Amino acid sequence: MWTPTESGHELTIREGRIIARNKAGKELARVPAAAKKGQVWEELDATLTFLHTHDVEAGAEVERWLLRSLPVPPGQLFADAWQRYRDGDVPGYTELRTQPYRRR
Numbered sequence: 001m002w003t004p005t006e007s008g009h010e011l012t013i014r015e016g017r018i019i020a021r022n023k024a025g026k027e028l029a030r031v032p033a034a035a036k037k038g039q040v041w042e043e044l045d046a047t048l049t050f051l052h053t054h055d056v057e058a059g060a061e062v063e064r065w066l067l068r069s070l071p072v073p074p075g076q077l078f079a080d081a082w083q084r085y086r087d088g089d090v091p092g093y094t095e096l097r098t099q100p101y102r103r104r
Helices: 039-068 074-086
Strands: 010-014 017-021
Touching: 010 039, 017 039
Parallel strands: none
Antiparallel strands: 010 017
């Protein structure tokens, strides 16, 4: 969604950046200084700042949830797995044999 500015340009957010286009609809390589002085720029910039902060905080919270639920610290898990690899243990595949649950 493009938002008109006082300078005649239009601004939008795309891929974490503020993008500008001129009155003819051509996207510009940079946001003009005149467009950066308006209220629209300030609101979009505040939105980007909020989204970045939210992304960082939410990611940290999810990481805490996941790591808090582990009975063994992640560093210890890695060290144990690495030691098993160094001792010659390699991932393998075992064919499972299944049988019917009930006999007929």
